[in-house]
Amino acid sequence: MIPHSHQVIRNAAASSGAPFDGGVVLDYEGRLLRRKRLACDAGDFLVDLPEVTSLDDGDAFLLSDGRRILVHAAAEPVLVIRGDLPRLAWHIGNRHTPCRIEADRLIIRADHVLEAMLNQLGARIEHATLPFSPEKGAYGHGRTFGHDHGHSHAHAHDHQHDHA
Structure with missing residues (x-):
């Protein structure tokens, strides 16, 4: 059975003294994922995160077999x-x-x-x-999205306009 990861360790490269069990190189688009099979120098594994996640250089996947795979931002x-x-x-x-x-x-x-x-x-x-590691989005998304990015710009009005 292929190892899987349901968890990302943020900033693992800076916070861990222990060596990693492998590394995976992903470009900017590849670092936005929820579910995907990835190949790295330590073998294939399945990423199955609870939600779409924007990964940074230095984050790591914690695999079901206990290994930690470091994320490298591709040039x-x-x-x-x-x-x-x-x-x-x-x-x-x-x-x-x-x-x-x-x-x-x-x-x-x-x-x-x-x-x-x-x-x-x-x-x-x-x-x-x-x-490429751009600034994070202003609303905590981790990415900058176009105008159609999951929340409405409509404004509720609970007051009446009487123009009589």
């Missing part, structure tokens, strides 16, 4: 952006694009449409291959 194509960062960040955020915000640069996944827009705004852009 992937990104754009490293410099320039008028507040203005550029506003335009990136306005498009609900996941973004890593650092003191002297922004990092987004490579996207030719966004690259063209940012060039028009005067950004200095460098292509790179790095692990």
Whole structure:
């Protein structure tokens, strides 16, 4: 029977002195999962989490056989952006694009449409291959989703408008 994991140990790499039993390399999209069969250097295992979970580099899966498998963020194509960062960040955020915000640069996944827009705004852009770990969502989702992200923007009104 294939080992399974129902539990993620957050920030396990920083909080554990014990060695891990294996590692799995996942890109940004691959680190958002609930149920999936994964292959790692220690063999295959099934992830079966209670809910969709956004994993970070350094988290670990606790397997049913007691092994711990460390999550590594894969290097992937990104754009490293410099320039008028507040203005550029506003335009990136306005498009609900996941973004890593650092003191002297922004990092987004490579996207030719966004690259063209940012060039028009005067950004200095460098292509790179790095692990991508953007800022967490503002509402605890762990990810930035578009407008259709599971909660309504409707507002209840329990007062009447009498315009007579």
